Amino acid sequence: MPAADAVWLHDVTVRYDGTIGVERVSIVLHPGEILGIIGPNGSGKSTLLKTIAGLLLPTHGTVEVYGEDPHRLHPGTIAYVPQVETVDWNFPATVWDVVAMARFPRLSAFQRFSARDKAAVSSALAAVDLEPLRDRHISELSGGQQQRAFLARALAQEPKLLLLDEPATGVDASTSDMLRSVIRDLAKNGMPVLVATHDLESAEAWFDYLLLVDKAVVAYGRPHEVLCSSEFERLLKHHHHVEGDRI
C-alpha cells in the first residue's frame, strides 16, 4: 500500500461469538477525508470502527493504520469516540478530568501533567465550547454536552485518526452543527475521519464519501452517488419495515 493511506482494510472479515460482524470488507481512507459508514442496525458499522481501532481482531484479512497493525501504533494515534451511554456518568470526575484522560496514554508514570498537556486540554474544551463548564461534574451534563465532552477528549489526545460512533444521535441541532464544523476543520488540516451514522439527511454536508454496508460493502462513493444508487434503494426497501425511512 502507498504510505499516504491513513486506513487500509483489505478483505476483512470479523466474526465474534459465532456470528459474522462484517465480511470481506475493503476500505481505503486518505488523510483529510471524512468517510461516513451507513447501513441498517446490526450491519457491522460499529464492528468496522472497532476493528480499525484495534478493539476487535479480524478473523481474516488485513487492517493497517498508517501502514501499521493498529496494536503497534504509538499510544494516542487513534481516537475513538463511542456513544455516550457506554460509560457511567456518575464516575467521580469533572469535565476537565475526563478530557485530561486523553493525555494519559502518552504519559509515563513519572511524567507530570505538563503545561503542554494542560494547553491541549484547554484548547480541546474551547473548540467545543465547554470551557465554561470545565469544573462541572460530568453527571450534570446534558446529552449534547456529554457528546461534546467526548469529542473534546478525542481532540485533546491529538490523534492521527478519528473514529466516531453515531456522534449525532440524540443531540440537539446546534450540537450536531458544532460537531460537524469541528470535524470539518480537523479534516481541512489533514485529519482522516470515519463516522458510523444512520443520519442520512445531512450526509452530503457531513461526508466526503459514503460507505454503505450490510455485513459486506454494498456501495461506496460520493454521498449523492451512494444515496441515489440502486443498491441503496434495494436495501432501503428491504429494511423499510424495520426502521421506517432510516437505514
Add this chain to the structure above:
Amino acid sequence: MIDWLIAPFQLDFMVRGFIVAVLVGTLCSLIGAFVVLRRLAFIGDGIAHASFAGIVIAYLKGANFYAGAAVVAVLTAIGIGFVHRKANVSLDTSIGVLFTGAFALGIFLMSRQRSYSVDLQDYLFGNILGVTHQDLMLIVLLCAVVAGALFFFFRALVYTSFDPIVAQASGIPSGTVDYLLLILLALTIVVTLEAVGIILVAALLVTPAAAAYQLTRRFSVMIALSGLLGALCSVGGLYLSYYLNAASGATIVLMATLVFFAAIGYRRLRMRSAR
C-alpha cells in the same frame, strides 16, 4: 488523654498491630477505590474466601501461610478473569463458582485433619495482634510492591475504570490492566487477612472507598481520601478494640461502617443546605 493514646504502645505486639493497621488500612482502601469504581466488591470477597484453601494447604505442608494464600488468591483472581472472558460466563457467576469452589476445597482439606490448630481460625476472623516480626516484614514488602504498582499504573487504572474501550483504542492495554488489578487485589487481600480475617476483608476494601465516594466528585481526591479514611478507621478501630477488649478486625470494620453512614449523612446535609 496522652496516656490513653500511648498506653497500648508499651506492648510490642500492639506496636506491630498499629503498624499493620496503618499499612493494610491505607493499602486496602487505596485499591478499594478502584474496586468501588469498577463495581468489583464481590470479587474482593471471593478472592478472600478462595485464599482460605491456600492457607490450609500451606498449613498441611508446613509452608508459609502468606505464600500459600498469595498463590491461591492470585490463581483464583486470574481464573475468575479467564473464565469470564473465555467461557462466556458472566463475571458474577464466574466469581461465585470459583470462590466457593476454592473455599470448599479449604474446608474439605481441613476437615480431613483429625485435629487442627486454632491458628486457622485467626485467618477467618483476623488477629492483628498475633502478627509476628517475620509476618510484619512480609506485610511491609507486599505493601511496598502493591503501592508501587498502583503508583506506576495509576493513570492506566483510572482511564480503564472510566472508559476501558476508549482507553484501549488509544493504546492502553485494558485487558492487561484488568488482570494486573486483580493480581494486586489478590496480594492486598492476602496481607490484610491476618488483620481483619477472610470474612471481613471485603469491608476494608469497599467501605472506606464507598464513604470517600460520597464526599467528593473527583477521582484523585476520592482515592486519596479513601486511603486516609482506611488508615484512620484501622487505627481508631484498633484503639477501641484495645480499650473495649473486643475483636480487633470486627471493631475496625464497625468503625468503617460508622464512617460510611456519617459520610452519607454529611452529603445529604450538604445537599439540603445547597438547595
